[in-house]
Amino acid sequence: MTRAIWRAMLFVPMGVLLAAFFATIISLFQSSLSTGFGLYLDLAVDRGVQVVLTRTVVVAVATTVVCAVLGYPLALFLARSRNRNLWLILVISPWLVSIVVRTFGWMVLLGSRGLVNTTLQALGVIEFPMRILYTPTALVLGLTHVFLPFMVIAVMSALLQMDRRLEEASRILGASHWQTFRTVTLPLSIPGLIGGASLVLLMATGAIVTPLLLGGLRDRMLGTQIYSEIFQVYNFQRASALAVILLIVALVLVAPLRFVEARVRRRLGAA
Amino acid sequence: MRTGLPIRIIAGLLLVFLPAPLVIVIGASFSPGSVLQFPPPGFSLRWYEAVLGNHEWVMAFVASAGIALVAAVTTTLAALGAALALERASSRVRSVAETMILAPLLFPHAALGIAFLSWLAALKVNGTMIGVFVSHVVLCAPFAYRPIAVSLHQIDRSISEASEILGASPRQTITAVIAPMLRPGLAAALLFSFIISFDEVTVTMFLVGPDFNTLPVKIYGHLADSADPVVAAISTILIAMTGGLIIILDRVVGLAIFIDLEEGARAHT
Incomplete structure (x- = not known):
């Protein structure tokens, strides 16, 4: 019995951290409700908030789709490559640089006198610089660059976990490469794909730095809006209410993915 | 099954796309001009002199590195305690506790920033080093817990039982048997926490x-x-320092421990 108590005591430091975490969430709800529920009703009918909310969801979903479409082939390549560790270093190399600086690298490339525009002009593709920076396209591009490694690693580990003999069996039984991929490889890697997607979706919804630098204060996302409520308007209560809305949006977006993931895992486990 | 040509083309392009900002940043740092541009119009070290000669940049670096170091050690110790406590708990207690430990991963950072701000302001410690430190320790906890729990799970329980049967106290079992076997998990937890704290900006701002x-x-x-x-x-400068750190880590403990951990996790699942 004393040993059991001794072991339970070891949990105390983590318990303190958890208590602190839940205290912050309670504190957030309290400050958003400091003048009652009316603020939420105001925000719900605010045209500007609706636009920002829609843009947040569209940009986050687009980023997740692009990450999945690009990340899957790269993960497949890594999982099948002999030099996997070498390529993996390239994939996670962006983590060597602060996310702020990485995003700034894109500003340098995408600006009206940046490498992309000058190259296109030199090639005669366009006559005048295109406006890329401060558009939703730039936002999706920057967010994809920041979050792609997470997707690649999630899909790759699912691909490495699967039994390669299943693919061989499928090929021996006469299925083509494409059939094998579609009926064996892809279904078995779905948990990794969904896991990566929910991670990217969550992080993209709550991003601030990349939207601020690449989208500017005009094409706002919820994170940017919260930032400007705090640092420009000094409206702490409105910022808190928007943060609560952000929590709910993220939950509503990610919950279905988690549900599907759990179901697929159970089915794969049963099979 | 070899990967097809289209997949190799996409992979090749992405392997250029992902490290691109690294190249741009390193190239632009040697620019003599006063606007960040790539390719740089010439070569100069004036911006390095500007950084190293500026007290504020050096202080910010020291503050970040100090917080990251202390936060990494604190989080790793808390995660180690939790992992040891939950090792023999019933599966129900364990799954509830793990869900709670991993909960911060489900909250978007922009919202967490405001949550911490409102809580720390109520405690009157916002704008201080303590506030930032507390937030980093909380944010790092899930990332520290996972590798430690995985490597603890890999340890054959019969070894620690043998130690107890042979008369070792729980403390002796932990320090002499479990701790050495946990090294890869602990190293990963420290490294992840340090990187996350050192790079954290969305909440910290x-x-x-x-x-x-x-x-x-x-x-x-x-x-x-x-x-x-x-x-x-x-x-x-940071890229060079991180590169140096990785080389030192490789010489001292060997980077293989991270790969071992990854493979162990795979074998375990």
């Missing part, structure tokens, strides 16, 4: 104050109102 700033937040503030290559020079 709400918590710094006039008397206290971290390096990433200061970099953001600098970028917001000027575009000189100072930031590129700082980043290049």
Whole structure:
């Protein structure tokens, strides 16, 4: 019995951290409700908030789709490559640089006198610089660059976990490469794909730095809006209410993915 | 099954796309001009002199590195305690506790920034080093817990039982048997926590104050109102330091421990 108590005591430091975490969430709800529920009703009918909310969801979903479409082939390549560790270093190399600086690298490339525009002009593709920076396209591009490694690693580990003999069996039984991929490889890697997607979706919804630098204060996302409520308007209560809305949006977006993931895992486990 | 040509083309392009900002930042840091541009119009070290000669940049670096170090050690110890406590708990207790430990991963960072701000302001410690430290320890906890729990799970329980049967106290079992076998998990937890804390900006930007700033937040503030290559020079110094750290880690403990951990996790699932 004393040993059991001794072991339970070891949990105390983590318990303190958890208590602190839940205290912050309670504190957030309290400050958003400091003048009652009316603020939420105001925000719900605010045209500007609706636009920002829609843009947040569209940009986050687009980023997740692009990450999945690009990340899957790269993960497949890594999982099948002999030099996997070498390529993996390239994939996670962006983590060597602060996310702020990485995003700034894109500003340098995408600006009206940046490498992309000058190259296109030199090639005669366009006559005048295109406006890329401060558009939703730039936002999706920057967010994809920041979050792609997470997707690649999630899909790759699912691909490495699967039994390669299943693919061989499928090929021996006469299925083509494409059939094998579609009926064996892809279904078995779905948990990794969904896991990566929910991670990217969550992080993209709550991003601030990349939207601020690449989208500017005009094409706002919820994170940017919260930032400007705090640092420009000094409206702490409105910022808190928007943060609560952000929590709910993220939950509503990610919950279905988690549900599907759990179901697929159970089915794969049963099979 | 070999990967097809289209897959190799996509992979090749992405393997150029992902490290691109690294190349841009390093290249632009040697620019003699006063606007960040790539390719750089010439070669100069003036921005390195500007960084190293500026007290504020050096202080922000020291603050960030100090917080990251202390936060990494604190989080790792708390995660180690939790993992040991939950090792023999019933599966129901364990799954509830793990869900709670991993809960911060489900909250978007922009919302967490405001949550911490509102809580720390109520405690009157916002804008201080303590506030930033507390937030980093909480944010790092899930990332520290996972590798430790995985490597603890890999340890054959019969070994620690043998130690107890042979008369070792729980404390002796932990220090002499379990701790050495946990090394890869602990190393991964320390490294993840350090990197996350050192690079954290979304939550931290709400918590710094006039008397206290971290390096990433200061970099953001600098970028917001000027575009000189100072930031590129700082980043290049950090890239060189991280590279050096990785080489030292490889010489001292061997990077293989991280690969072992990864493979162990795979074998376990």
